[in-house]
Amino acid sequence: MIRFSPRPSCLSHAQSDRNRRFQELRGEDALKIPPGITVVVGPNGSGKSNIVDGLKWVLGEQSVKSLRGKEMADVIFNGSSSRRATNSAEITITFDNSSRLLPIESPEVHITRRVYRSGEGEYLINRQPSRLRDIRQLLSGTGMGTQAYSVIEQGKVDVLLQSSPRDRRLIFEEAAGISLFKSKKLEALRRLERVEQNLLRLSDIVDEVESRLRSIRLQAGKARRYKEYNDRLQELRTQVAMVDWRRLSERLAAIETELAELERRRESDEAESQVLEVAILDVETESERATESIRSAESRIAANRERIAARESTLAHERRRSRDLEREAATLRGRLAQMTVRAGDLRQQANDTAEACEDAQRRHQEIARRATEGERRLTDSLERLDRLRGEHKQREAAYLEQMAVAAEWGNRASALESRAASAEVARQQYQKRLEELQNQRETLARQHESLGREAETLGRRVAEREEGLASARGELDSARARAKAAQEELAERVVRHGTAVQRISVLEDLQRRQEGVGAGVKQVLGEAHAASDGPFRQVLGLVADLLHVSVEAAPVIEVALGEKAEQIVLAEAGEIGRYLQDHSHRLAGRVGFVALDRLDSDIDRQTVDLHDRPGVLGRADRFVESEPRCAPLVRRLLGRTWVVENLADALRLAESAPRGLRFVTLAGELIEADGSIAAGPSHVAVGLIARRSELRQLASQQTALEEELVECRQRAEECERRVQRRKDDVRRLEQEHRQLLDARGQLNRRIDATDERRAEVDRQCAVRESERDDAARQHEEAVGALAEVQTGWQTARAALVEMEREVVALDRRVEEVENERRESLRSTTEVKVELAKSEEQLHNLKIRLRQFEESQQERQRVLTENRQQMANCLQQARQSAWTILQAESEIAELYLHKEQLAAKTVEFVNRRNELAARKAEAAKNVQYIRSRIRKLEETIHARELAAGEIRHERNTLADRLREDYQIELSQLEIELNEEEQHRREEVQQEIDELRAKINNLGNVNLEALAELKELDERHQHLSGQYQDLTSAKNELLRIVERINSDSRRLFSDTLETVRGHFQQLFRDLFGGGQADIVLEDEVDILESGIEIVARPPGKEPRNISLLSGGEKTLTCVALLLAIFRSRPSPFCVLDEVDAALDEANIGRFTEVLQDFLTWTQFIIVTHSKKTMACANTIYGVTMQESGISKRVSVSFEDVSEDGRILPSALRRANEQAQRAVDDEQTKDEETQAA
Template sequence: MQLKKIILCGFKSFADKTELEFGEGVTIIVGPNGCGKSNIVDAVKWVLGEQSAKSLRGGQMMDVIFNGSNSRKSQGYAEVTLVFANTQGLLNMDTDEVTVARKLYRSGESQYLLNNQPCRLKDIRELFMDTGIGADAYSIIEQGKVEILLQASKEDRRAIFEEAAGISKYKARKREALRKLDRTEQNVLRITDIMGELEKRLRSIRYQAGKARNYQKYSAKLKELRLNQFLAEYYKRQSSEQAQRQQYDQLQDELLGVTTAYEQTQARLSWLDDQINQCEKEIRRLENQLLQCTSQIGNQEDRVELGRRRCEELSEQLEKSGQQLDEFRQQQQALQAADAADRQQIERTQEELLEKQQQLDQLQNARQQRALQLSEYRAQLEDEKSGLIDIVRRTAQIHNEINAQDLRRTNLSGQKDRLHGRRGEIRAEMQQLLSIRTQATDKLDKIKVLLEESKEQLEARREQSAQLAEQRRCCGEDLSAAKEYRSGLLSRQQLLADLEAKLEGVDVGVRQILQGKQEDTDHFYYIKGIVAQLLEAEVKYAAVAAAALADRAQHLVAAHSQAVLEDSENLEQLRGRVQIICLDQLPRFSDGYDFSQHPEVQAKLIDLVHYPADCERLAWHLLGKTILVDTIDAALRLAQVAPPGYRWVSLEGDLLEADGTLHLGPQTAAAGLISRKSELRQLQDSIAEAHERIQELKNQDQQYANQINHLEKNLQELRTAIYEANTQQIETRSQREQVDQNIERLKREEPLIVTEIDTIEQQIQEALKLQASSQQSLDDLQSVNDRRQAEIDRLEETIAEQERQDLAMLDQITEVKVSLGQIQQQQTALRERLDHTRCQLQQCRHNLQMLEADLQNGQMSFEAAQQSIEQAQAKITALFQQRQEHQQLGQKLREDLDQRQTEKQQMTGRARELSEQKELLQEQVHQVQMQLNENHLRCENLIQRVREELDLDLVEAFAGYQHEETDWEAVGEEIEALKQKIERLGNINLDAIAEQEELEERAQNLHQQLSDLTEAKRQLELLISKINRESEILFQQNFEAIRLNFGDLFRKLFGGGRADIILEDPDNLLECGIEIIARPPGKQLQSLSLLSGGEKTLTAVALLMAIFQSKPSPFCLLDEVDAALDEANIERFTLVVQEFLKDSQFVLITHSRRTMAVADVIYGITMQEQGVSKKVSVRFAGEEEHLETGAAVA
C-alpha cells in the first residue's frame, strides 16, 4: 500500500483544485517561508480525522476554508482527498484503490467519504488502525513536534509503541469489552435488587390473593341467594300490577267522553275569544290611525310656518351678497394699479446691478496678478527653509549619534557592573540551592509518613461507612413494612368509606331520604340522620351498642314532629317503610338505681357512647336503661332483682329485653352500622400513627444518609489529602531534580560571564572613537546654517510688503460686493411684493365668482321654499277628511264587540260544569295511577338495587323464572352467615390475584435474565483475559525489536554513543510508562531535555526509524525535521531515510539542499499571487526532467 495522490480544494491557501502525486521513493516539498508548505501536512491530518483547530494552526475549524485574498473571494467549502493504492489488500477494502475524503462547509456541515460514499469518522479510524497511519500516528512528524515526541509523558509515549506493535485494535476491543462488562455488572446488581424487592412483594401478595379467592367464592354464593330473594319479590310486584292495570283502563274510558264534551265547549270559547280580540285590536288600530292623522296635521302646519321664515331669511341674504359684490370689484381695480408700478421699479434696479458687477470683476483680476507674484516669493522662502531644516535634521542626527555612543558606553558600563553582580549572585544562589535540596529531602520523608497515616484513617472510615450502610438497609426494610401496613389500613378505610357513602346495610326508604338530603340540603331538612350516625362508641363497645340498638340503629331522627307531618307527601313517595324518632316528642329520663353493688355489671351503656348535645334525650331514650354485663346468664339473674324496665346486653352481644325477650346469635347487617363508623374513626387514628411511624423511619433513614454522606465527605477529604500528598511528593521530587539541574547550570554559567566582561571593555573603547568623529561633523554644519538664515530674513520682508498691498485691494473689493448685495436685496423685496399683489388679485377674482354663484343659489332656494308651503297646505285638507272616516268605522266595531262578550258568558258556565265532572274522574284515575306508579317504582327500585348490589339485570334474569315456595327465613340466615364470613376477611385486594400471576411471571423472567447476564459476564471476562494475553505477546515481541533497532540506528546516526528504551514496570506490560535514554558519544548519560536541538532531532529520527523497521508505515511525512541539523548530520539522516525506501514512501518538507539531493520528485510551492499557493513539480528519471505548473486556491 502507498499514498498515490492528495487533492486539495479550498483548503487554507489552496483554493482551486490542486493535485500532488506521490510515487515510490522520496518526495520533497520546498518553498519560501509562508508559501503554504505546511498546509499540506495539515490537510493530511485533517482528512485523517484531526478534530483540534489549534493543532491545525487555527482558532476554529472554519479557518481551514479559504478566506479570500485581495483579488479573490472566499470559498464556500474546503475538501481534501487522499488516494491510496491497495493492491496488497492491507486496507480492509475489496478495491485496488481506496479514496478517503473530508468536506467542510461554511454552514458548519461536515462530511467524510470513503470511496466517494458517506461514512463515519469511526470507519476511517478503524480502516487505518494498526497501519501506522493516523492524525496522531508516528508516520506524521510536524514542524516543531520533534521535541514534543521525545518529551511527551511516559504514558502518552506508549500510544506510539502500541500503534507500532499492532495492539490498537486489541486495546479498542478491550475498552469496549470493559464497558460491556461494567454495564453487565450494573445490570446484575440492579436485577438482584429488583428480585429482592420482588420476593418481599410476592410473600405479601400471595396471602392477599388467597383472601381474594375466598372473597370471590363467598361473594358468588351470596349473589346467588340474594338474586333468588329479589326474583320472588319481583314476581309478587308484577302480579299486583296486572289487577291495577284493568281498573285503570275502565276509568280512562269514562274520562274520555267527558273530556271530549269539555274540549268542544272550550273550542267555542276559544273562537269567541279570538273574535273579541280581533275587534279590540281593530278598534285600537283605528284609534292609532286617528292619533297619527292629528299628529300629521300638526306637522304640516309647522312645515308651513317654517317655510315662511325661510323665505324671509333668504331675502335678507340676497341683499347682503349684492353689497359685497360691489366692494370686491373696487378692490380689484386698486390691485391692478399697484402691480404696474412694481414692474417699473424692478427694471431700474436691474440696470444698477449690471454696473456694480463690472467694477467687481476688474478689481478681482488685479488681485489675482498680485497673488501670483507673492506665490513666487513664498516658494523661494520654502526652498531656503527646507535647506535649513535638512541642516537641522543632520545636526540632530549627529547629536543623536553622539548621545547614542554616550548611552552605549553607559549601558556597557552598567552591563559590566551587572555581570560582576551576577557572579556574586551565582555564588549566593548556589548556596541557596544546596539548602533547598536539603529541605526537599526532609519534606519527602515527612510526606511518606503522612501518606501512611492517611491510608490507615481511610481504611477505618470505610469500615464505619459499611456499618452505617447496613443499618440504613435495615431501616429501609422497616420503612417498607410500615408503608405496606399503612397501605392495608388505607384500603380498609376506603372500603368502609365506600360502604358508608353508599349507605350499605340501610333500608331502601331510609337510604332514599338520606340520599335526597345529600343531593339537596333543603329536601328533608328536618332529618338529622339515623341513630347509627348520631351515636358513636369506641370500637370495643361498638358491637355491644349495635346489639342493644338492634333495628333502631336505622331509625331516622327528626328535630320536629310538625315538620314530619307537613312533609307527608314526600314521605308517601318513599320506596320503603321508615321509622322516625322525633326529638321534641321524647320524654325526659331519670334513673336513680345504683348498680355498683352488682360486680357482674360493667357499666351503663349510655356512659359508653358519645352523642351531640342536642341528641342527649335520644341517647337516654334508647340506651338509658340498657346495662352492660359480663354474660347473658348474669343478665338473667340481675333481671330478677333489679327494678323493672331495664334491658341487659352482654359483652358477646346477646340482649335481654325488659319484657324477657332474648336476642341471641349473629347480628344482622344493620347492626354493623355503628361498628363500621367506629372502625372508620379508629382507622383514622391508626393511619395517623402509621404516618408518624413512617415519618420517624424516614427521619432515621435521613440521619443514616447524612452520616454516610458525612463519612463520604471525610473519605473524599482523605482521598484528596492522599492525592495532594502524592502530588506534593511528585512535585518535591521534581523540585529536587530541578535544583540539581540549576546547580549544574550555574557551574557552566560563571566562565561565560568572565569572557563577556572582557568583550564589553573592547566595545567601550570603540564607542569613544566614534563620538569624537561625530563632533567634528557637527561644527561644519553650523557655518552652512548661518548663511541660509540671512537669505530667509530678506525674503520674509519682501513677502510682508506684498501682503499689505493685497489687503488694501481686498477692502475695495469688499465695498463693491456690499453695494452689489444691497441692490440685489432691494430687487428681491420688489419681486416678493409683486408676487404678493398678484396673489391678492387672484383671490379677489375668485371671491367675485363665489358671490355671483351664491346669489344664483339663494334665488333658487327662495322659490323652492314657496313651493313647499303650497304642498303642505294641500296635505292638511286631505288629512282632515281621512280622520272623519276612521271615527265612523270605530263606532260600528264597538257594537259587534258587545254581542260577542254576551255569548262568551253563557259558554263559560257550561265549561265549568264539565270541568268539575272531569276533575272527579281524573282524581280517580290519578289514585289508580299512583298505585301503578308506586308498584312500578318499587319494581324499578328493585331492578336498580339488583344492579347496584349484584351488577345484574333483574328483567333478563326474570325472563326464565319459575315461582316456587321457599323457606326465605332460612335463606336470610344463610345470607347473614356469608356476610359475616366476608366481614371477617377484612381488607380485600381483588387485584392481588392478577398481580400475583404477573409477579410470578416477572420473577421467572428476572431469574432467566440473571442467568443470561452471569453467563455474559463470564464470557466477557474470558474475552478480556484473552485480549490481554495476546496484547502482551505482541507488545513484548515488537518492543524488543524496536529497542534493538533504536540502539543500532542511534549509533549509526551519532557515530557512536548509546540509547535504550526501558519499561518502568516490566510486570505490567500493558499499562506501564516507557522511558527513553540517550547518551551521544563523548557525553555522560543525561535527560533528553538537556540535548541540543540537533541531538533531539537525530534521537527522534532514530526512534521513528526504529519503529518503521519493526512496523513499516506505508508512508512517512516529515515537516522540516532536519532544520536543526548541520551538514554532517543531514548526510547521516538522508542515508538512513534511503535505507527504508524499500518498505515506505517518504514525503519531506525541507529547506536543506543536501536533503533535496536525495529526492525522486520535488514539488515547489510558491505564492506569486498574494494569498494563493502555486505548485511547481520536478520529476527526476534518468536524463529526463519534466516540469509542470498549476494554480491552487488559498
C-alpha cells in the first residue's frame, strides 16, 4: 500500500488478497508511505525500480519498452524456483479527493489497472470499468500523468533537457493545465471535420431527394388518374357480375328441382331392393346356423379326439412322474445325513472365534493405557518448552537493548573520530585557503584593469548588432506577409481542387450506380453490357449518354427531353423487337426504345425559322452535339423544340408560331405542342444529362486546377523558405546580440564582482584566521572526549558478548526440550497407531464370530427345508397313483360320446343344401332392381355435374370480384332495372375502354401519393438538418478559437512564472550562474518549441548537452522544482537522480527539497546515505529468494555507506519471520496431536 499525503493523499497497492503480482514484487506486500520524504534503498537488481514502474503503469503507461519488457504480459509475475507464475497483474492507486482536486464528486478516487496473460486488460475508476482516455482526462492538468513532470526515472534524468524543444513543450503544457484544452481542441477539430463531411454528404442527399421528388410528382398524377379509372371499372364490372350471378342462380334452381324428382324414384327402388335383401339375409342366417351346427358337431368330435389323446398323454406322464418321485426321495435321505455332520463342525469353529475375541479385547485395553501415558508426557514437554521460549524472548530483548547501547557508544565514538579528523582537515584547509586568498588579492587588482578595456570594446560591438537586427526584422515581416498571401492563395486552390475531385467522385458514383434510371432500363443496360451476342448487342446506350451538352444548357435540354432522356438507343430494331414479343413480361419496369435504322434522315426537318423572333435563343438541337449517326435522333427529339428566355416569350410564340412546336425557357418552364404548360420553381440539382455534362466539364477543369495548385504550392514553399532564411538571419543576429549583451553584462558583473571580490578577500582572510584557530581547538576537544567514549563502548561490548553467550546457552536448552517434545510426540503417535490396529483386529474378530453364527442358522434352515421336501415327495407319489386310475376310466367314456356326434352331423348337412336353393332365387330378383337404380344414379350424376359447373361459374365470378375489389358478390344487394340488364354490350365496351386507358398509363406507382408526402417531409427534415450542421460548424469554429485564446494566455502566464522560479532555483542549487527558458517562435506560442539555456557559475554560456552529468542533474532538478513551485503536483518520484551528484551537490539538492514538503511528497530511490539522512521514512528492498523482491523495515544505521542493507538487518528480519513460522508450525502440530 502506497499512501501519499497531504495534498492530495493517494493510495496505491498490489491487491494481496487476490494474489496479484507485478513483475517480481510480492503480491502480499504493502508499502505505506507517510508524509515527507520516503527513501527506498537496496542493492542493484533487487527490484527497487519496480515501485516506480508500477506507479507509471497504473497511471496509464503504454510503452512496454519503458517498463523494461517486450510485451505487456511481461509485467505479470513469471514465477520462480519456489513460486508459481500468476495469470494477471493488478495495481490500484487511491487519491484522497477531499479538496476536490480531481473533477469527481467523491472523497476518494480509486484508479485500478489489470492485465491478463491472454493480453486482455482493463481500467477502473472507483471500481467501475473505464477507458484509458478517461484516466488521462481525469489526471490532465494535475502533473500526475505518465508524460508529466512527477516521475523522473533511472537513467533518464537528462531526458527533459536532451529531448527536442517540441517534446519538452509537453511538460510545460501539463504544468500550464492546457493539455486538457489541447485534447478538447483536437476533439473539436475532429468533430468539425465530421461536420464538414456530413454537410457534403447531406448536400448530395438533398440534391438526390429533390430529383426524386420531381419524379414522384409525375408518378402521383398518373396514380390519381389510375385510381379514377379503376373505381369506374370496379362499378361496371360489379353490375355485369351481378347480372351473370342472377342468371346462373335461376339455371341452378331448375336443375336442383329435377334432381329432387330423380332422387324420389331412386329411393322407391332402393326400398323394394331392401325388402328382397332382408329375405336373402334371413335365408343366409338360417343357412349359417345349419353350417354352424355342422361345424359345432365336427368341433366336438375333434375335441373328443383331443381329450382322448390328452388323457392318454396324462396317463403316460403320471406313470413316469411316479418313478421320478421314488428316486428323489432316496436322494433327500442321503443329503440329510451329510448336513447333520457339517452343522456340528460349524458349532466348534464359532466357539474358537469367541475365545480369540476375548484375548484381543484384553490387549486393546493395555494399549489404550499406554497411549494415555504418552499424551501426559507430551503435555509436560510443551509446558516446559513454552516456559523456555518465554525466557528466551526476554533474554533476546535484553540483548537487543544492549546492542542498541553498544551501537550508540560506537556511533558516538565514530562521530568523535570524524569530528577530530574533520577539524584537523578543516584547520589545514583554512590555512591553505588563507594563503590562496592573499595571492588572489594581488591577481584581482590586475584583472580590474584588463576588464575595463574589454568593456569599451563590447559597447561598440553591441551598437553595431542592434542596427543589423532591426534591418533583419523588417525583412522578416515583409517575407511573412508574402508567405501568408501565398498560403491563402494555396488554401483557396486546394479547396477548389478538393471540391472538384469530390464532386467528380460523387457524379461518377451516381453514374456508376445509374441513379435516377428506372429498374427496367437498368436491367436492359446490364444485359447489353454482359452479352456479346444476341438481341442486346444492338444497344448503344441511353439517349442521355449519346448527347453532349454544355453545363449551362444541360438543365434546359433536361426539361425538353423529359423521360425520353432515359430511352434506350438501338442500332437496329429487328432483333430486340422479336425478343420483346415473347419476353417483355420479364422486364423489371417500363422501358422505351428508339432505333436509329427506323429514323429517316429527312424526317421532322424544321422548316420554320424563329431565330429572328424576340426572346428566341435557338432551336434545342443546336445546343446539343452528337455523333453523325445520332443526328437524326437529335432532330427527332429536339427538332421541334425552341429555347426562349422566359415564359412570356414562350406564350407569345406559342400563339403565333405554327402548331406542333414546343418551347422551353431558361427557368425550366415548358409549353408542349398541345398547349399544356409545365411551370413552377425547379429544385432539381443533377439530372442524367446535367450530370454527364458537369462530369465532362469538371474532368477538363481538374487538370488546369492541378497545374495551378502545383504552381501555388511552389510559390508558397519558396516564400516559406525565404521566411525561414530571414528567421535564421534574425535568430542568428538575436543570438549574437544576446551573446554580446550577455558578454557585456557578464563583463560588467565581472568588474563588479572583482571589486566585491577584493573586499570579500580582505574579509575572508580575517575570517579564515579565526576559523583556523577554532578548528584547532575543536580537534583537541574531540580527542579528549574520544578516550572516554571508547571506554564506555568497550564496557558495553563486553556486556553484549556475555548476553550473547547466555542467549546461545538458552537456545541449546530450548533445542533439547524441543527434541524431547518431538520424541514424546513420535512415541505417542506410534502407540496411537498400535491402538488403531488393535481396534481394527478386535472389530474383525467380532465380525467373523457373527458370520459363524449366521452360517449355523442358515444350515439349520436348509436342513428343515430338506426334511419338508422329502415329506412332500412321498405325498406326491401317492397322488400320482390315484390320477392314473381316474384317467383310464375317462378314456372309456370319451370313445362312446364320439359315435353319437357323428350321427347328428349327417342331419345338419341335408338342411343346409335346401336353404342354398332358396337364396339363389331371391338374388336374381335383387339384381334386376339394382340395374334400374344404376340408370337413375347416372341421370342424377349428369344433372349434378351441370349444377356443379354452374356453381363453379358463380364461384369463379365471385372469386374474381373478391380478388380484384374485395367484394362478396353473394352478399351484395343491387337493384337493377330492365334497361341496365339489357345494356350488357354497352357496359362491356366501356369496360374495355377503361382497361385500355389503364394499360396506356403504363407502370403506375400506387405508392407515389404516400411517397410524395413522405418525400416532402424528408426534404424539409434534411433542409433543417443542413441548417443545424451549418450552425454546428460555426459554433465549433468559435470553440476552437476560444480554446486557442485561453491556451495561449495560460501557457504564456505559466511560462513566465516557471522561468522566474527556474532562474532563482538554478542560482540556489549552483551557488550562482544563470539559466533561462526561451521560446523558439514567439509569434506562434501554441506550437513553439522550448529551449533551455544554462551557464553554471564561472563558466561561459553553453549548450545543455555539453554540461557534466552532475550539472545536467541539478539543472533538471531546478527545472522540475520550478514547475512544481508554479503548479505543485501531489507527489514526485525520483529514481536515482542523485547518482551523478557529489556530496556537496546532494546537500544542496536535499535542502531545496525541504521547501516543497508542504504540498508535495517525494519518493526517492537512492544509494546515497547523505540523501537517506534527510528522509522521514526508509524502506529496504532485497531479493533473498531468486526472482522475489521483498520489503524489509530498516533504520538509518542498517544501511552501509554505499547504500547497501547490512547483513545484520537482513538476519534480524529473517529471524523474526522464522520465529513466526515456527510458532505457526508448533500450533499446527499440537492441533494434529489433539
